[in-house]
Amino acid sequence: MNEHVGSGAESDQTSADSHRESDAQLRGVIDEYMSAFQPEPEDAAGVRERILQLVRDDLYRGPSTNLATEQGHPFSISTASVRSIVRSAVDSVDGIRARSVDVEPAGDPEGSAAAVSLTVAMRAGISFTSTAEAIRGSVSAAVLAELGIPAARIDINAEDVYVD
Incomplete structure (x- = not known):
């Protein structure tokens, strides 16, 4: 019998760590794209956060049809x-x-x-x-x-x- 029972706090921490890791990977991809694209500063304002929010929303909702x-x-x-x-x-x-x-x-x-x-x-x-x-x-x-x-x-x- 499994004697280790995970707490909700451990699960929440694992989920938070996973989101931070995904955010870091996405930021790297976005930064690489932005450096090659080189948009004007006024065009780039908030782009990273908007992209990350779209991805987070999609992950939260789950698979879509x-x-x-x-x-x-x-x-x-x-x-x-x-x-x-x-x-x-x-x-x-x-x-x-x-x-x-x-x-x-x-x-x-x-x-x-x-x-x-x-x-x-x-x-x-x-x-x-x-x-x-x-x-x-x-x-x-x-x-x-x-x-x-x-x-x-x-x-x-x-x-x-x-x-x-």
């Missing part, structure tokens, strides 16, 4: 949020439990639709064919309502069966 509005305007949303939307839609279908979910940008322009791949566990005794159509309908409606884009493709793989 890049999509586009109907008009082609790009936006990004956390991948965890997209997966949560799809999982909720799948779980709303009687006798189905969402397992893995993957959503990729699709359509033209890229990201104006979503390609959804998911695995599910099914309750024993239900028909896959009719249930798969119910899953597709639920996921399609949720993606359109929550993300504002259609689901171009919804692939479903039943990987497990359960008994209540």
